[in-house]
Amino acid sequence: MSRIKLCLKSLITQKMPSLLTFLLIGSCIASSLAEVTCPDGFTLVDGRKCLFATSSIGWHEYIAKECKSMGARLVSIKSEEDNDVVGVFAFNSGCYSYWIGVYCFSDNGNTTCYNDDYSGPITFSYWAPIYPKNSTDRRDFGQGVYADSYWNGGEYWRTSSSYKNQLLKQGICEAPTTIADPSCKYNYNGYCYIPSHEIPGVTTNSTTYPKAQAICRSLNANMVSIHSKLENDYIQSIYQDIRVYQITLGAQAFQPHVFNWVDGSSFDYSHRDPFDNFTGNCLEMNPWDGLWTEINCQVFNYFLCQRKIGDKLENLRLEGPKTSHIDLSDSSGCNGTIVLAPGTVTSFGYGTSPLPDTYCLWRVATLGSDRVAVYFTEMEIGDTLYIEVYHGKWDITFNGTYSYGTYIAPGNTAILSHDSDKDTKLKGFKGVIMAY
Structure with a gap:
């Protein structure tokens, strides 16, 4: 109650x-x-949603990026009441059409739509007639969703292809509601975040884990724990204009590569760097890409404290969907259905010898407000691996032997294609799919 x-x-x-x-x-x-209350710049609407209307107009991927830069994402709409509230806000903000936090994937003529907040497939929709559209083109499998305000017909949802006929729209961003605390500069989802470089009286912004935790405790706080991609994004936004390259997190290992949070909360989310091969007893985050790596707890680093403000109003610590959908017996996902982050793709027959001569296409994706990244942890190929976002336009190619390689798409979908006719004596490749 x-x-x-x-x-x-x-x-x-x-x-x-x-x-x-x-x-x-x-x-x-x-x-x-x-x-x-709401984070700075956001408007509290209906006492429960913190909204912001972008003044800029752009493709889905660019508007989603603008929301994320503020520690937010495209708005979640999960009921008719939500739809009305967002529609009125858009109308009052002068928006005719706007991207929302729903993204659809078409596979074999069937379309499934997900909420951007990691709560899973949508349970409410307000589609205009003939939407969402079902694509049978294996390369045209992603669709951003936009809505119209009362200026332009009234709240109905429509889809726009991820790579052709992409439309330019404004966006409605949403951040979680929080609790008012005039003393807190970085107030998010019921917590106050206190960066070490802004703590009064701290003579150095870089210190070891034990001393950092002692400083946080003196502020009635703990070193930060992170429980969702949304929270990870918000922390990145704190440092986006600051030259800080690592911050120590509030985690310690109780056995190799297995961690607990110092504040006693559940270790229910991880954003580990796929290339991290160090064994340490602490974790650090790189605020530029959001990835975590293991370090020794005696390393001097910047750090971030986190203090709870009263009772949390809303819990956004949800992650999903967690399964990758593969329809071939071969675990590579070659020519299978969409691999949704977090997941893995490998070349066909990866790890066997000799490798088969096979042409494969992989479709990888993450949810609409995130970009999809592929981290190649192993690569030994003789023929070229192509990665494209738009049909016929290659963003990047790989060929040869790599200890690691990274591809970050401009949006949330990408296509990998590879013909292994020159790979029969080589190992192949392995790629980790993550939200960026």
Whole structure:
């Protein structure tokens, strides 16, 4: 039961003069609502959603990137009430059409749409007639979703291809609601984040894990724990204009490569660097790409403290979908269905000898507000591996032997293709698919 409902129930069950009851009810509602707030730049709408309308107009991938730069993502719409609230906000903000936090994938003529907030497939939709469109083109498998405001017909959803006929739209970004705390500069989802370089009285911004945790405890905080891609993105946004290349996280290993958070919360999310081969007893994050690596706890680093502000209003610590969908017996995913991050692709017959002579195509993706990244942890090929975003336009090629290689797509989908006719005596490749 909400705080307001509890307050009202308490007052209604008491025998009080009528005027005093109404005055206390008003005070009860005001004090409860006063706790709910939004990150700077966002507007609290309907007491429950923090929204921001982009002034810029662009392709889906660019508007999604703008939302992420603010520690947010494209808006989640999960009910008719949500749809109405967002539509009115868009209308009042002068938006005619706007990207929303839903993305669709077509496979073999069937289309499945996911929420961008990692809560899984959509359970509510408001499609215009003939939408979402089903594509049978294996290369045209991703579709951004946009809605119209009352300026332009009224809230109906439509899809736009990821690589052809891409449209230019504004976007509605959403950040989680939080609790007001005038003393907190970085206030997000019920927590206050305190970067070491902004802590008054700290003579050095870089120190060891034990001393960093002691400093955080002196502020009634702990070193930061991270529980979702959304939270990881927000922390990156704190450092986006600052020359800080590593921050120590609030994690310690209790056995090799297995960690606990110092604040006692569950270690239910990881964003480990696929190329990390070091064994350490602490973790650090690179704020530029958001990846985590193991380090020795005695390394001097910047750090980030995290303090809870009252009771959290909303829990966005959700991750999914977690399964990769493969329809061939070969584990490579060659010519299979879409591999949704987190996942892995390998060349056909990877690790066997001799390798088969096979042409393969892989379709990899992540959710709409993220970019898809492929981290090649092993590569030994004789024929060229092509990666494209738009049909017939290669973004990058790989050929030869690599200890590692990285590809980060401009958007959330990419296509890998490879003909292994020259690879029969080689090992092949392995790529880790992640959200970036």
